[in-house]
Amino acid sequence: MKTPKNVYLDHNASAPLCVEAINAMQPWLTGPVSNPSSVHRSGQRSRAAVEQARGQVAKLLGCQPSAVIFTSGGTEANNMAIWGGLGWPPHGHLVVSAIEHPAVMEPAVALRDLGVEVTFVPADNQAVVSLEAVQAAIRPNAGLVSIMAANNEVGSLQPIEKIATIAHDSGALFHTDAVQAAPWTDLRPLTTASDLLSLSSHKIAGPMGIGALYIRPGLDLPPFVRGGGQQGGRRGGTEATALIVGFGAACARTRAMRDESGVRVAGLRDRLETTLLDSIEGARRNGSESRLPNTCHMSFAHCDGNVLVARLDLDGVSASAGAACASGVAKTSPVIDALSLPAKYSAGSLRLSLGYETTESDVVRAIHAIPHAVHAVRESGLEVTR
Numbered sequence: 001m002k003t004p005k006n007v008y009l010d011h012n013a014s015a016p017l018c019v020e021a022i023n024a025m026q027p028w029l030t031g032p033v034s035n036p037s038s039v040h041r042s043g044q045r046s047r048a049a050v051e052q053a054r055g056q057v058a059k060l061l062g063c064q065p066s067a068v069i070f071t072s073g074g075t076e077a078n079n080m081a082i083w084g085g086l087g088w089p090p091h092g093h094l095v096v097s098a099i100e101h102p103a104v105m106e107p108a109v110a111l112r113d114l115g116v117e118v119t120f121v122p123a124d125n126q127a128v129v130s131l132e133a134v135q136a137a138i139r140p141n142a143g144l145v146s147i148m149a150a151n152n153e154v155g156s157l158q159p160i161e162k163i164a165t166i167a168h169d170s171g172a173l174f175h176t177d178a179v180q181a182a183p184w185t186d187l188r189p190l191t192t193a194s195d196l197l198s199l200s201s202h203k204i205a206g207p208m209g210i211g212a213l214y215i216r217p218g219l220d221l222p223p224f225v226r227g228g229g230q231q232g233g234r235r236g237g238t239e240a241t242a243l244i245v246g247f248g249a250a251c252a253r254t255r256a257m258r259d260e261s262g263v264r265v266a267g268l269r270d271r272l273e274t275t276l277l278d279s280i281e282g283a284r285r286n287g288s289e290s291r292l293p294n295t296c297h298m299s300f301a302h303c304d305g306n307v308l309v310a311r312l313d314l315d316g317v318s319a320s321a322g323a324a325c326a327s328g329v330a331k332t333s334p335v336i337d338a339l340s341l342p343a344k345y346s347a348g349s350l351r352l353s354l355g356y357e358t359t360e361s362d363v364v365r366a367i368h369a370i371p372h373a374v375h376a377v378r379e380s381g382l383e384v385t386r
Contacts, residue, residue, distance in 0.1 A: 007317045007362045007369075011203075011294060012180060012353035013151055017246075018205035024249035025207065027092030028242035034379050036048055036231060036239045046241045048163055051366030053248025057212050060251040061197065062188030062317075069235050070244055071225075074179040076211040078103040080185045080224040080235070081175040081196040085144035088222045092143020093117040095172070097129045097158075099335045100148055102178055108146075117141070123338040126288040127156040142172035149181035153322055153335040153351060155295030157181070164193035173219070179203050179211075183254060184262050184292050184354070201243070201254040204249030205356070210243035239280065261356045266293035268363045269354055271300070275367045280374055286339050286349070294354040299375050307382045308350055311373040317366055320351045 006014065009321050026360065028049065034042035035048050051065065058065040071077045082104060086092050098109045098120040111116040119137040123129050127212050129147055145167035150157050160176050167174040175196035178187055183204050191197055197214040201207055215221050215234070227236025273296045282301030300308070303319035310321050336349060352366065 009352045010311040010318045011355035014202045015205040018255045020249045021246035025242045025246040030268040053244045056248035061191045073211040073212045077198035077211045082107040084221040092138045093141045095145040097121045099123045125340045127154045138170045145175045146175040148177040152180040154297040155292035156288040157290045161193045204250045204254045206248040207243045210247045217243040241300045262293045300348040301344040303348040305349045315369045
């Protein structure tokens with residue numbers, strides 16, 4: 001008997017590598033590859049491939065290719081923005097939301113420990129940062145405001161363009177972590193509003209290990225990684241041609257598929273969510289109505305989310321109890337704290353995140369598997385020690 005394929009509902013953690021990226025990368029993985037900084041013909045061939053991919057990323061962002069700096073991923077892009085946005089040595093007031101990804105939160109905490117003024121703006125119980133809260137947090141010496149475009153756990157969208165206006169009116173730079181928004185949101189308005197914007201390849205079905213930072217033309221950002229002067233001296237290190245080419249192909253695919261896929265996936269997400277709410281007693285949906293079309297974040301009363309994820313994995317459904325970047329950390333995330341859930345729901349979170357390739361059959365299987373798994377976990381009484 002043929003084993004049914006795994007139902008993958010963890011795209012917010014990472015999207016499976018798309019065929020477009022695989023095909024684009026193949027010649028650079030198996031054929032002769034030279035350093036893109038070399039002046040001979042082989043090196044210039046690699047340079048041309050890197051610059052073509054830079055153009056593909058720029059089209060997704062709606063900016064000039066020269067504004068795109070390749071990094072090792074979204075984490076480095078965020079660190080580059082946070083550490084560089086306040087200059088070096090860092091000065092001025094830093095404002096970030098209390099529900100940022102650790103790639104923003106940890107650099108902010110490190111800067112605070114170095115003596116930089118840092119304010120963490122709270123989110124409401126739908127994981128949305130209000131304009132009033134941002135305005136109230138900004139001090140006269142504000143240097144940088146950083147608010148994520150879409151929350152990676154519950155999918156809530158933030159009013160980025162309006163927050164950017166508040167930051168600029170206060171004389172501060174504005175950065176947004178657009179990593180989670182990129183597969184589903186037109187990034188061009190966000191780019192126009194921002195001084196700095198972070199991307200990650202593997203969230204849009206490109207290869208892991210590559211990302212990008214948009215830097216507004218004219219902004220002199222000190223290099224975070226120093227070395228051989230690559231990328232105009234703004235980020236040292238030999239460019240990873242194969243990864244960059246795959247990233248570019250994934251950006252082109254995203255531009256071509258985003259709008260149509262978003263409508264289709266939102267319909268599947270809504271069906272999944274509505275059915276689970278109707279069929280499972282003690283279930284609730286979390287986050288804002290204004291959210292990513294692929295993200296369903298739920299909590300189940302008296303049910304440990306980590307045990308539930310393990311049970312679903314045995315049933316062939318891949319999901320998450322929270323952000324995969326925080327896996328292995330036995331503590332409640334700041335996002336869950338912001339939701340202010342009743343105690344009976346606080347440990348029972350489940351994130352289901354769909355992708356471009358998610359099918360109706362996948363959703364049907366999840367609809368059958370999840371209620372049984374919730375019941376089994378509740379009956380077992382198992383929980384992860386916190």
